[in-house]
Amino acid sequence: MQVKKYLVLVILFILPIVAYLFFASGVNNFGKLSMLTKGVDDVATMDSDVTFKDKITIVGFLGSNPENKNGNAFNLNQKIYKRFYKFKDFQFVMVMPKGTEEQAAELKKELGHLIDMKKWNFVFGDENQVKDFFASLKTDLQLEDDLSTSYAFIIDKDLNLRGRSEGEDEATLYGFDATSVSELNNKMVDDVKIILAEYRLALKKNSADRQK
Known part of the structure; x- marks a missing residue:
C-alpha cells in the first residue's frame, strides 16, 4: 500500500513538473523562427498609414487581377487571419498595383461578412514600387506578370522576413x-x-528584468 501511495504521488505531482520543464525547455531552445532576410523595405514608403514597424505582418500580393487570387485570400482569411487577428500587434498587408482599389474594397467587404477586417490592410504602388518591394524580400520566388504570387510571407516587428x-x-x-x-x-x-x-x-523577460 505504501508503494502505491508513493506511485500515486509521483503521477500526480512529479510527472506534471517534469513534463512542464521538458516543454518549457523546448520553447526556449527551439521556439525561434529563422530570420531569412534582414531589413526588408517598409510599405510605409507606399502608404504612410501602414507600416511593418512594431507589427507582426502577413504579406501577400494579389496582383492587377485580384479576382484570380480570391481563393488564396479566402484561405488566408479562414486559416490565418481568423485565428490570430485578435493579437494586438498582428496585421495583414496585401500589396497591390495602383488601379485595383475598387477590387480590393470589394474583396475586403466579401471577406468581412463574418469577421472584423480592421487588420486587413491594402497598400497600392506603381509597378516598379511593387517589384522593388518584392525584390527586397530576397526570396527564390518570382512575381507573376500581373504582379501577384500565391505565396504569403511573415515579416517581424523589425522588418525581417521570417520562415x-x-x-x-x-x-x-x-x-x-x-x-x-x-x-x-x-x-x-x-x-x-x-x-x-x-x-x-x-x-515577459523584459518585464521580469525591470522588476529586479
Whole structure:
C-alpha cells in the first residue's frame, strides 16, 4: 500500500513538473523562427498609414487581377487571419498595383461578412514600387506578370522576413503557398504561433528584468 501511495504521488505531482520543464525547455531552445532576410523595405514608403514597424505582418500580393487570387485570400482569411487577428500587434498587408482599389474594397467587404477586417490592410504602388518591394524580400520566388504570387510571407516587428531555413524544411521556406490549405494548416499556423510566442516570451523577460 505504501508503494502505491508513493506511485500515486509521483503521477500526480512529479510527472506534471517534469513534463512542464521538458516543454518549457523546448520553447526556449527551439521556439525561434529563422530570420531569412534582414531589413526588408517598409510599405510605409507606399502608404504612410501602414507600416511593418512594431507589427507582426502577413504579406501577400494579389496582383492587377485580384479576382484570380480570391481563393488564396479566402484561405488566408479562414486559416490565418481568423485565428490570430485578435493579437494586438498582428496585421495583414496585401500589396497591390495602383488601379485595383475598387477590387480590393470589394474583396475586403466579401471577406468581412463574418469577421472584423480592421487588420486587413491594402497598400497600392506603381509597378516598379511593387517589384522593388518584392525584390527586397530576397526570396527564390518570382512575381507573376500581373504582379501577384500565391505565396504569403511573415515579416517581424523589425522588418525581417521570417520562415524556415534549409534543414528545418525540405528546402528554405521563404513563403507559404496560399493555394494549399494543408500548407497553411501544417506549416504557416505553426510558424505564426512560434513568432507570437517568441515576442510574448521576450516581453515577459523584459518585464521580469525591470522588476529586479
